[in-house]
Amino acid sequence: MLLSVSSARTLKDVFDAYTDAETLDFSKTIVPVRLALYEGEQLVSRSQAKRIMNRVERFRHVVLDFQDVQSVGRSFVDEIFRVFVGKHPDIEIAAVNMAPAVAAEVHRVRPKA
Numbered sequence: 001m002l003l004s005v006s007s008a009r010t011l012k013d014v015f016d017a018y019t020d021a022e023t024l025d026f027s028k029t030i031v032p033v034r035l036a037l038y039e040g041e042q043l044v045s046r047s048q049a050k051r052i053m054n055r056v057e058r059f060r061h062v063v064l065d066f067q068d069v070q071s072v073g074r075s076f077v078d079e080i081f082r083v084f085v086g087k088h089p090d091i092e093i094a095a096v097n098m099a100p101a102v103a104a105e106v107h108r109v110r111p112k113a
Contacts, residue, residue: 020060028061034068044073049080057088067097072105081110 018028036043036052043049056062064080066072085093095106 025060027059028063029056029059030063030065031056032065032067034066037069042071042073043069043076046075046079046083049076049084053080053084057091060090061092062094064093064095065097066095066099066102069102070099071101074105074109077105077109081106085110 015026018026020027031052033043033052036048052064081093081095085091095102098106
C-alpha cells in the first residue's frame, strides 16, 4: 500500500463518497473485480460471481469496477446481472471501466428496463 503524506483528500471526502446524502447511511461500495482474478484465470463461472457478490447485499449501491479485466464469461455476468439483481431488486448495481468485450457480455445479459 502506498500513502501520500501530501494528499489533499480528507476523511470527510472519503465518507461522503460512500454515504447517502439524505439518510446518512453508509450504503455504497466499490468492488474492484480484478482482485478476483488469480494468475492466468478468467472470470467465467457462477461461483466466481458469487464470491465477488458476497456480502454486497449490505449496501444499496454497488459499483463493480472492471478495470484491468479484459473478458468475462456469460455465466459470470448472468449470475450477477440477472440472478443477483433478480434476488435483490432494491440494490442498484453499476458497472464501470468495462473493456469492450466485458461491456458486450454485460449488455447481452443485463435485464432490459
